[in-house]
Amino acid sequence: MRAPLVEVREKVLGFRSDVEMSLSELECGLRDRNVASEARGVFELLIDASRVLAKKLIKELHSVPVDGSNGDLHTGENSHLSNGVSKQHSKNGKDLRETQSMLLERIASEMNRLKFYFAHAKDLPFIDNMEKRIQNASSLLDTSLGHCFVDGLTHQDENAVYNCLRAYAAVDNTQNAEDIFRSTVVAPLVQKVIPYSSSGVELHSVPVDGSNGDLHTGENSHLSNGVSKQHSKNGKDLRETQSMLLERIASEMNRLKFYFAHAKDLPFIDNMEKRIQNASSLLDTSLGHCFVDGLTHQDENAVYSCLCAYAAVDNTQNAEDIFRSTVVAPLVQKVIPYSSSGMVSGSAGDELEEDYKQIKHLIAQDCTFLLQISSTENSGFHVFSFLANSILKEVLCAIQHGKPGAFSPGRPTEFLKNYKSSLGFLADLEGYCPSRSAVANFRAEAVYVDFMKQWNIGVYFSLTFQEIAGSLDSALVGSKLAPIQKSDSEHGLTLKQSLTLLECLKSCWREDVLLISISDRFLRLTLQLISRYVNWLSAGLFARKTRNAGSNSPFEWAVSAAPDDLVYVIHDLDHLAADVCGNFIGHVFEILKSCSTEEVDLVKDSILQGGKSLKDLVPSVIDSIIDTLAEKCGEEVQLLRGIVAAYRMTNKPPPVRHSHYVSGVLHPLQVFLDGERVTTYLTEDTKGKLVQGAAFKITGRYYELAADTVTTVRKTETTLQRLRDGVRERKGASSDASGHNVIETDNICMQLFLDIQEYGRNLATLGVEAARIPSYTSLWHLVAPQDRQTEIRF
Known part of the structure; x- marks a missing residue:
């Protein structure tokens, strides 16, 4: 019994679930209907x-x-x-x-x-x-x-x-608005310029001979057909009327574009865009023909109205291009011919100076008309840049295609001449600018910047640097100093190396080399040249002092140079320092007179520092000469050692006169001072410093050798005395030998005393007071008798 009941129950539950689902769907449908x-x-x-x-x-x-x-x-x-x-x-x-x-x-x-x-x-x-x-x-x-x-x-x-x-x-309903604007505003204006009958047959007033609309060909586009008769009678009035109407149309077109821009989000605007573009294109074409006609006949009123129209529609580029192709291009091509393919069609070299003169004359003759109109005060024509986008642009194009070699820095002389001529041409164009702000705007134009970029002055300076610095290096690599003939020295210099330095310094600031815009680089080159010369001398003198130079050494010239050769160096250093700090710096100031006082002071300080570095080398050269002379004189001083041999273990009487070697001690110095180069090229002050320095150094060596000799003699005397005393004590000998040794030492000191007196007299003939030399005073006290110790007197 239970199984059938369970089955019935399951069926009832399933049916109930279906009914509930259907009821839910029905309720949803009713809600949606409501x-x-x-x-x-x-x-x-x-x-x-x-x-x-x-x-x-x-x-x-x-x-x-x-x-x-x-x-x-x-x-x-x-x-x-x-x-x-x-x-x-x-x-x-x-x-x-x-x-x-x-x-x-x-x-x-x-x-x-x-x-x-x-x-x-x-x-x-x-x-x-x-x-x-x-x-x-x-x-x-x-x-x-x-x-x-x-x-x-x-x-x-x-x-x-x-x-x-x-x-x-x-x-x-955009079409109704467009049709009403056309019939109410545009049609009456256009019919005044381009009359046509109500049947739709147009009576063209704009020529169609330029069917491609290329306004840049420079061909005159005169009005034809119905307007041609009127043009022949009163062309000026017709041009003025057309230009005024076109100006009005341009103003309305500008207003239309304003409305168009502010209503661009409205749905009907997209349908009008193409029609507005067509109207704008038609306006540009008509305005272009009228502008060309006005330029051709130099009609001031027509051109003025056309410029107003171009400014109204913000289409300045078309006006600049038309002026370039119609007026500027034919003028420039007369001077610098070139083909449209960019190949040179006829050119006589790459010089630009004469070309610029002709172009400036043609601009003044044929372009001043428009430039004066465009610079009218409070006209709003500042938006045009005919100087840059018409004239300079065409000239740049002509040079690039007709004379491309003019921009090449590979020939520095021609490059600099062309560059300076170009700067003069730009300055002439800037003369047409009515104000400083206009000049600033002209220089800020892309064409102006591009024109200046064509002149690679960095490469020019590099080539000039190599040429100038290379000539100095070539002069400094020789194995010896190279004196020049007096007839060849226009600057008073004696060595080729010094003359080359001065010529290089002046080359840096020569008119046909210098560029004011990079004068800082030429100043740096000037200081580098001076530094190169100073280092060359300093390194050579150091090698001479240390004897550290082989046969292939770059400082061989210094080791092999005689004292007379170094006289040339002293003279040239004095002359170079005076010239650099005098005439040369004055020439630089004259060139930089347009610079500020602060900048000129900086230049002055740096050049004066360079001149000082030359002057500071003179003492080193003098010391080198002194070392050489002292070495030669010292060879004569070595002969005083023979005095010991002359009086040791001999019965030679006490000396009464100086030794023969004394007269030769200062002979090398005297010969040097009496030489032609010293008397010709050294100043008295320099000679005085040289003599004083040599006397001090020679006397010092004299004292060292004499002191060593006297010390040795006295030590020997003491040693012999001890030996003799020992022998005497053993054998009971007399003391006569001891007295003999004392006499020998006294004779040697007396001979040295007589020698230094003669040496002092020789110093006096050279203008040197021996008593002022410390080593001479020490030498006097070393060998002078006791009664002569207090006073040095010959």
Whole structure:
């Protein structure tokens, strides 16, 4: 019994589950039906309200109040129009147009909403009955909106036109707005320039001989057909009229583009874009022909109006290109011919100076006309850059294609000449600028920057640096000093190396080498040249002092140089230092006179420092000469050792005169001082320093050798005395030998005393006071008798 009951129970539960599911679906369907029914009711109410409101607004359109006292059109309340509009319109037409346009915009918005509801409810049964009524309301709206739009355009009422455009956009009826603008504004203006009959047959007033529209060919485009007769009678008036009309059209086109830009998010704007582009292209073509005609006949009024038109539509590039192709290019090609392919069609070298002179003359003759117009005060023509984008651009193109070698720094002389000529040409162009700001704008133009980049002054300086520095290096690599003939020394120098340095220094600041724009580099080169010469001398003197130079050493010249050769070095150092700190620095100041005082002071300090480094080398050269002379004189001093042999173990009587070697001690110094080079090239001050230094050094060596000799003699005397004393004690010998040794030592000291007296007299003949030499005083006290110790007297 239980099994069948369980089975029935399971079936009942399954059926119950199905019923509950069906019930749930049915309840959901009923809820959706109720929601749809409520939405339909609301939708029908909205449609009815929109229909009634649109009908009421259209009906009340002609009774808009003029005073606008209840003019809050966005609240929908108190917006009724009163009678007598015609009387008030004459008093306050602007307010009426704005009020009407705002009302029409609101009606258009409601109409657009009504059409939206109509489109989404087209399947409802009552909609078909409303279609004709909606069409009638739409037609009435279009008519009213058209009248308001025409009125706004006629009176150039910006607010009214703006509201009308929003209304047209709301009802998606852009074609009506475009057609009304065309028939009301554009057509009358265009017909004044390009007359045509109502049948649509155009009476062309713009030539078609340039059918490709290439305004850059420079060909004159005169008006033809119906206008040609009028042009022949009164061409100037025709050009002026055309240019004024084109200026007006350009102004309207600019305004149209302004509206277009501010309404670009509206749906009908995309449909107008192509038509606006076509109109703009037609305007550019007509304006181009008129501008060419004005330039050809130098019609100031026509050109002025055309420039105003170009400025209005912000198309300055076309004006600059037309001026370049029509006026500038033919002039420049007369001077620098070149083909369009870029191949040189005829050129006489790469010099630009004469070419620039001719171009400047032609610019003054044929281009001043436009340049003066474009620089008119308060004209707004500052947006044009005919100097850069027309004249300079064409000249740059001509040089690049006709004379490309002019930009090559491989020939530094020609390059510098062309570069300076180009700077002069740019300065001449800047003379046409009416103000400093115009000059700054001209220099900031891309063409100007590109023109300056063509001149690679960095490479030019590198080549000049190699040439100047290389010539000095070539002069300094010799194995000996190279004296020059007096007839060849225009600067008073005696060595080729020194003359080369001075010539290199002057080359850095020569007019045909220097570039003021990189004068800092030439100053650095100047200081490097001086430093190179100073290092060459310093290293040579050091090698001479240390004897550290082989046969192939770069300092062989210093080791092999005689004292007389070093006289040349002293003379040249003095002369170079004086010239660098005198005439040379004055020449540099004259070149840099346009620089600030602070900059000139810095240049002065650095050049003076270079001159000082030359002057500071003179003592080192003098010391080198002194060392050489002292060494030669010291060879004679060595002979004093023979005095010991002359008196040791001999019965030679005491000396009464000086030794023979004394007269030869200062002989090398005397010969040097009496030489032609010393008397010719050394100043008295330098000679005095040299003699004093040599005397001190020679006397010092004299003292060292004499002191060593006396010390040795006395030590020997002491040793012999001890030996003799020992022998005497052992054998009882007499003391006569001891007295003999004392006599020998005294004789040696006396001979040395007589020698140094003669040496002192020889020093006096050279102008040296021996008593002032410390080593001589020590030598005197060493060998002088006791009664002569206190006073040095010969």
